[in-house]
Every structure is written in C-alpha cells, then in structure tokens.
Amino acid sequence: MLHNLHKKRRGFLDISFSWIFAIIIGAMIIAAAVYGVSKFSKIEETKSSAISATDFTILLNPLETSVESAKSIYIKMPVESRIKNTCSLAGVFGNQVLSLDEYIKNKWSNSGVRTYSENKYIFSKGIVEGKGFYIFSKPFEFPFKVSNLMYLTQEDEKYCFVDPPVKIKKELIELNQPNLKVGTNCLNDESYTKVCYGNTKCDITVGYKSKFVKKGKDVMYFKGDSLMYAAIFSDKRNYECQLGRLMKRVQKLTEIYEEKALNIQAVGCVSGVLTDLGTLRVLLDSYKDSEDLVVLENQIEEIETINDYSKCKLW
C-alpha cells in the first residue's frame, strides 16, 4: 500500500530533472531571441529615422540661392514624420539640430538621433508634423549676404497674410506656396493662422515699420524681410537662437571682408568700409538678443551705403 502511494506521488510529479532543465533553458533562449529581435527592430527604426533626417538635411542644400530672391520646395516623406527643430549656440557657428521620428506600426519611432548642421538655419515651430512639408528660403543680408534662411511649415499649417506691404504681397504671390495666402478672403477661415500688418487682433501682429513681430506675449525684433518671415514662422526660442548663430556668422564674414579689403589695397582697390567693418565686429561682440538689432542697424546701413557707392566694392 505504501509502495502504491509512493508510485502515485511519483506519477503526480513525473517530470524528470532533465525536462525541467530543458524547459527553463528553452524559455531563456526564447526570451533572449524575442529580446534580440525587438532590440534589432528598434535599431532598424532608429537607423531609418537617422537616414531620413540626414536625407532631409541634404535636400536643403539646393536652397542655397545665388541670384534668386526666394525659392520654395515641397518635400514629401514616405511615412508620417515628426521633425524636431532645435538649435545650439555652442561652437564657432552654432548648430542646427534636427531629429526626425517616423510613424511606423502605429507608434512614433522616438529614435532620439540628431543631425547637426553648421551651415543651415531652419526657422519653424519646435515640432513640425506631417507627411508633406513646405520649405521656402530667402537670403539674409546684414549688410552683405550672410546665408539663406529656411522657413519650414507642415502642409496643413496655413497662414493668411492680411494687408501686407506691396513688396511682401508680390513676393508671396510669386512664391506660389499653397499654404501661404494673401488677402482678406482667408480672414474668416478658422484653419488659417492670421498674420496682420497693423491690426492687433490677429494671431500674429507685424509692425513692419517698427520692425517687430508679436505672437501672444512674445515680441521678436527683425531687420529685413527675411528675418520678418523667420519671426513669423518660428517660435521665440528658435528665432533668438538662430539669430544668435547668424550673428556669429556675420562676425566671421566681417573678418573675411576686412582681410579682403586689406589684401586688395595692394592693387589700388581701396574700400571705404574697412574702419566701419571693425566697428561692426566690436558691436557684434556684445550682441545678446533681437532687441540689440536696433543698436547694429545704423552701422549696417552706413556700411551698406559706403559699399554701394564705392568704386571698389567688397561684395
């Protein structure tokens, strides 16, 4: 009877040690394989996002204009994409930092991979999301050409420019970018962000003569149309940071023009702007934010006038 009971007990737990060992190790191998595959697919997603972000940055190279006053392109991404636009002031020229997440398998890839570019200035909201994007570029002169500024907007982000100056109106019509409308027809359409020149009851107010753009509580100052667009399409943080980077570039270009002016004096080409360029370089040392543009304005205009009427033009 005791023997039978012993047999019954063995039957109840009749799994040998080798089986238990195999099951545990097998489960561990399967778990490791599942972990490996998920990790691998995450790496692939990150890789894809990094490649897309790099390609996106490269696609902006042709926007470096020569004689054109403005240029617009449309970029369609293969999948829904989220572009995070940040900026850093570290280094000689600062950095344009872009990261791109893709909407794959019903979730955002969240790769966190950033692409850095020292020679690009993209003005946009912090996060731009969609499948299609419009980018238009316009040269920034201060007083010489400094760079092309790029304004990034998502396809469904529409702007309505109400009563802009004739010059701006003409430029926007010629640009023919579908998400930028001019006139009063779009004024009552809720889907548009209203940009008004003078009227203060709009989403964005532009003081064209006083050279400021007001967005809610944020006020950004500008000099020239390219910076006006920059202030309209970007948030204050991005605008001030990119402007800081631009001023670093102006400083470097001022050095180049000073050096050039000294070199060509030897062949009898004397430019009158040499002293003023030195003053501009000193003024730029104390640049903090867009409010300081007022301080630089007089110097810039003086340099521009001297160079324009000089027999020996530096630019």
Add this chain to the structure above:
Amino acid sequence: MIIQNVNYGKMKKRKGQVKIQQMAFMIVALTILFVIVGLFIASISLSNLKEAKEIANEKNVQTLVSKIANYPELSCENAFGRDRANCIDSDKLLALMKIGQKDYQKFWGVSAIEVRKIYPSDNTTCTIENYPNCGIIKLFSDKSMGNDRSSFVTLCRKEGFHGAFYDKCELAKIIVRFEDVK
C-alpha cells in the same frame, strides 16, 4: 560462481547524469549558434549602415559642390560688376586661407576644398606670398584619402595695372573632397 552485486540505483543516476551532460552540451551549442547568427545579422546591419553613411556623404557632396560657390564666404556677390552665379572671389579665398579656415571644414562637412584654374592652367599651389601668380588654391588640405566631386566656376579677383585696378575673371574648377567611411 561469481555473484555480481549490481547497484541499479547508481546506474540509473549515472545514466541521468550523462543525459544532463548531453543536454548541457546541446544548450551550449544552441547558444553559440544563436550568438553566431546574431553576430552575422549585426555585421550585415553594420555594413548597411556604413553604406547608408557613404551614400549620404556622396549625396551631400554632390548637392554641395553645385551650390558651394554661392556661399557668401566664397561667392563674388556684386563685387565684380553684377551678381553672378557660380562665381568665386579668389581674394575672399585668400582671406579665408589667412583666417580660421579650419573652422569652415566642419561647417561644410567636407575634408578638403580645392579651386584649380583651368585656363590659363597653372600647377603652382597658392600661398599668401605667391598669390595671385599661382593656379591651385587649397582650403583645409587634409591628407586623408577620399572621393571627390567637381564643378566648373568662374574665378574672379581684383588686378592692378599701372596704378589702377580692374576685374579679372578666369575659368576654374572647384573640387570638393569627402572622407571615406572607415
């Protein structure tokens, strides 16, 4: 008559031990197989990544070479009568050679930029001393090997003649080099 005292319990235990050993070997072999397969996939993925980086580099240089002459650091702007496209101001290049050209290497993300006069041809490398009597202007002449792309440009400068100056423009080629992915 020899009576063998066989201990069946011990034999069973030894048999079990052999089985466990077999299984352990099997598991080790299986793990090694998985690791090898994993390494193989990882190496393919890494080589794909390298290839993608190379393609990106090439695309960047291809688009950059056609537009680099329009960057204000190199371009003629209005200094030579009118606004010209694909025109390089060699006086600016010399100025760039003198002041922090290294800063611009990272700025354009290339390993070297070279501007060669095509007509009239001259194989002398420009220095601050021999300029403008030379034919090759090198910016950040990196010794590392790499691929390059080139584009035709106009190379202009101010030239002196009997106390007066005039604009002199020549045909040149801009060569942009990028490093191979290691």
